[in-house]
Amino acid sequence: MEIDHIIPHALGGLTEEDNLWLACSPCNERKGISIAGLDPLRGNIIPLFNPRRQIWQDHFAWVDDGRRILGLTPIGRITVTALQMNRPLIVRARTIWVLAGWHPPKD
Ligand SMILES: [Zn+2]
Numbered sequence: 367m368e369i370d371h372i373i374p375h376a377l378g379g380l381t382e383e384d385n386l387w388l389a390c391s392p393c394n395e396r397k398g399i400s401i402a403g404l405d406p407l408r409g410n411i412i413p414l415f416n417p418r419r420q421i422w423q424d425h426f427a428w429v430d431d432g433r434r435i436l437g438l439t440p441i442g443r444i445t446v447t448a449l450q451m452n453r454p455l456i457v458r459a460r461t462i463w464v465l466a467g468w469h470p471p472k473d
Contacts, residue, residue, distance in 0.1 A: 403447060425438055
């Protein structure tokens, strides 16, 4: 895991607790300096999910027995797309975690 600036340092985000979060390295690399994306369903600009201010379950759900993440809202959809949260490697890893009984998380 890496410490991610929710509002990237390059865009003026501060290195303070309210702007920091843990992200896995591949997600952090995909996020880069993004703070928003284009909702493919409506065509408007939507901010990425903010793990400090929003609740994961309001925007995402585990589907396919926990192997994939479904974006439930525009914020969820654009975050799943921007961070490629269902990329093949992580889906394969989740498949193993599901078989081992470690996934999906209960909360
Ligand atoms: Zn990740």
